Amino acid sequence: MGYIKFLGTAGARFVMISQLRYSGGLFFSIDGISFLVDPGPGTLIRAGQSKPKLKLNNIEGIFLSHRHIDHSCEINLMIEVMTEGGFKKKGIVFAPSDCLYEDPVILLYCRDFLEKIEVIEEKKVYNFKNLKIEIPGKHRHGVETYGFKLTKDNTTISYIPDTSFFPELIEYYKGSDFLIINVVLYEKKENIAHLCLSEAEEIIKGIKPKKAILTHFGMTMLKNKIWEKKDEISQRVGSQVIIANDGMNFEF
Numbered sequence: 001m002g003y004i005k006f007l008g009t010a011g012a013r014f015v016m017i018s019q020l021r022y023s024g025g026l027f028f029s030i031d032g033i034s035f036l037v038d039p040g041p042g043t044l045i046r047a048g049q050s051k052p053k054l055k056l057n058n059i060e061g062i063f064l065s066h067r068h069i070d071h072s073c074e075i076n077l078m079i080e081v082m083t084e085g086g087f088k089k090k091g092i093v094f095a096p097s098d099c100l101y102e103d104p105v106i107l108l109y110c111r112d113f114l115e116k117i118e119v120i121e122e123k124k125v126y127n128f129k130n131l132k133i134e135i136p137g138k139h140r141h142g143v144e145t146y147g148f149k150l151t152k153d154n155t156t157i158s159y160i161p162d163t164s165f166f167p168e169l170i171e172y173y174k175g176s177d178f179l180i181i182n183v184v185l186y187e188k189k190e191n192i193a194h195l196c197l198s199e200a201e202e203i204i205k206g207i208k209p210k211k212a213i214l215t216h217f218g219m220t221m222l223k224n225k226i227w228e229k230k231d232e233i234s235q236r237v238g239s240q241v242i243i244a245n246d247g248m249n250f251e252f
């Protein structure tokens with residue numbers, strides 16, 4: 001049915017600024033529909049280097065979960081790419097209101113290139129081509145932040161971007177077949193609005209997806225060689241857990 005290409009797996013500041021992991025976003029291709037999620041620094045370069053090369057001018061939508069630079073850095077660039085330099089009016093950008101109205105990260109001149117901007121609202125369902133994009137609710141991350149549940153036929157793929165843990169996250173993303181979770185921290189750290197591994201495990205246990213993919217790693221996840229722990233985590237949570245790496249292609 002499709003694939004997700006991970007153009008980066010860096011989470012938070014230090015892994016991003018040091019480029020220990022790349023920080024491009026996620027490229028989705030579902031039944032021939034391409035869209036991009038969270039175009040962080042290096043998205044264009046990593047997409048160009050991927051093999052086979054991704055056809056970026058086929059992108060028909062961009063989803064921006066929140067305004068932080070590791071997610072939004074190349075949003076304007078990718079709008080230009082999607083619209084062939086602004087000469088072809090097309091595409092939809094989904095973005096929280098604070099990316100548009102307060103200290104905007106989407107430049108006004110780029111907005112004219114788009115067919116539409118959808119201001120993300122919680123509990124809303126959007127029809128994007130023949131995909132259904134549902135926004136379960138607001139995350140807790142300091143700035144306006146949203147994930148999505150994307151459904152095509154009977155398959156639901158969800159993305160849980162940056163957030164502190166709160167139990168409703170499990171209700172939000174129930175019914176997901178495949179779950180992508182941004183897990184920055186290996187161990188819990190107070191006053192940092194990101195998920196740690198044990199909280200991600202609690203979410204996976206509550207949702208029971210067929211497969212869960214962890215990505216967006218901070219320094220402590222790399223120092224603890226998270227990729228070596230996928231089997232023990234899978235056993236603990238009762239779902240198959242995949243540890244994303246740069247350039248990974250997840251097919252479903």
Ligand SMILES: [Zn+2]
Pocket residue numbers: 066068141162
């Ligand atoms: Zn963030």
